[in-house]
Amino acid sequence: MNTIDVRGLTKRYGPDTVVDDLSFTVEAGHVTGFLGPNGAGKSTTMKMIMGLAAPTHGSATIGGRHYRDLPVPLTHVGALLDAGAIHGSRTAHDHLLALAVSNGLPTARVGAVLERTGLTSVARKHAGGFSLGMRQRLGIAAALLGDPQVLIFDEPVNGLDPEGIRWIRGFMRSLAHEGRAVLVSSHLMSEMAQTADHLVVIGRGKLIADTSMTDFMAANGAGTVLVRSSEPGTFARLLTAAGATVRDGLESSLVVSGMTGAEIGRLAAYHDVVLSELAPQQASLEDAFMELTKDSLEYLGATS
Numbered sequence: 001m002n003t004i005d006v007r008g009l010t011k012r013y014g015p016d017t018v019v020d021d022l023s024f025t026v027e028a029g030h031v032t033g034f035l036g037p038n039g040a041g042k043s044t045t046m047k048m049i050m051g052l053a054a055p056t057h058g059s060a061t062i063g064g065r066h067y068r069d070l071p072v073p074l075t076h077v078g079a080l081l082d083a084g085a086i087h088g089s090r091t092a093h094d095h096l097l098a099l100a101v102s103n104g105l106p107t108a109r110v111g112a113v114l115e116r117t118g119l120t121s122v123a124r125k126h127a128g129g130f131s132l133g134m135r136q137r138l139g140i141a142a143a144l145l146g147d148p149q150v151l152i153f154d155e156p157v158n159g160l161d162p163e164g165i166r167w168i169r170g171f172m173r174s175l176a177h178e179g180r181a182v183l184v185s186s187h188l189m190s191e192m193a194q195t196a197d198h199l200v201v202i203g204r205g206k207l208i209a210d211t212s213m214t215d216f217m218a219a220n221g222a223g224t225v226l227v228r229s230s231e232p233g234t235f236a237r238l239l240t241a242a243g244a245t246v247r248d249g250l251e252s253s254l255v256v257s258g259m260t261g262a263e264i265g266r267l268a269a270y271h272d273v274v275l276s277e278l279a280p281q282q283a284s285l286e287d288a289f290m291e292l293t294k295d296s297l298e299y300l301g302a303t304s
């Protein structure tokens with residue numbers, strides 16, 4: 001039951017429908033990447049899950065219950081929605097202690113989450129002096145205070161340095177390994193490729209894809225092969241006759257799909273065609289994501 005269930009979720013601001021009949025499930029034990037271009041409606045969806053915005057229609061529940069019906073919400077769901085929302089004048093320890101006390105959580109959790117997020121040595125320092133990476137850790141520590149089974153992170157790696165990004169990625173994975181349901185948003189596919197095992201992609205508030213990462217990779221990483229030969233015209237005809245699909249690439253290269261590199265090499269050898277390049281291309285996931293969301297981007301471009 002440690003899931004997030006979003007059903008027919010819709011949010012209108014005046015005439016604008018920013019979340020449009022969205023349905024998806026975030027399963028326990030997985031990192032679900034919530035992807036979409038800027039303005040797609042990710043933050044609004046997360047706010048509705050966390051009871052911070054009221055849906056116009058539909059519902060978002062955590063373990064089958066609305067946020068407002070959870071007796072001690074932080075013990076069910078933790079969220080990092082805005083890392084800036086910290087009193088700079090408080091120490092990291094006091095910030096967490098205040099949260100624990102006001103939410104009726106055991107104060108012993110403060111030390112535990114400081115330890116877990118690697119902040120123990122700076123626990124007595126003022127959070128106002130923290131780097132962005134440390135503020136993110138503190139926000140994550142706060143989300144973990146109630147030891148919840150469901151976690152929500154809105155763009156947690158935005159602005160972080162490579163070390164900070166690596167730490168967050170590993171941390172998300174470890175939370176999922178413990179059986180928690182983890183929903184993490186991003187507008188960059190490359191960030192998700194190494195973190196998420198499930199993807200929910202939205203554009204203009206609408207669901208575009210809801211798929212496992214493995215299936216997404218298989219569908220979009222299926223390689224084409226770049227071929228360069230001194231006789232591109234002749235070889236293109238031979239490839240087409242052999243069942244491949246061929247299009248012209250840059251600088252008289254051929255971009256071949258439907259045949260593996262090995263098959264293309266054998267065909268060339270059989271016909272005595274000399275190849276100067278034979279390079280399988282791995283379509284990048286970023287390209288696949290751009291392709292998937294290009295309609296919503298074009299729409300945004302046309303109206304802005």
Ligand SMILES: Nc1ncnc2c1ncn2[C@@H]1O[C@H](COP(=O)(O)OP(=O)(O)OP(=O)(O)O)[C@@H](O)[C@H]1O
Nearest residue numbers: 013018036037038039040041042043044045186187
């Ligand atoms: N309180 C509000 N009133 C009016 N419009 C809003 C409000 N909050 C969000 N919006 C609009 O809803 C749309 C979706 O915004 P949202 O922040 O949910 O998108 P997002 O996918 O999280 O984008 P980003 O990656 O830029 O954070 C945007 O067009 C935004 O301007």
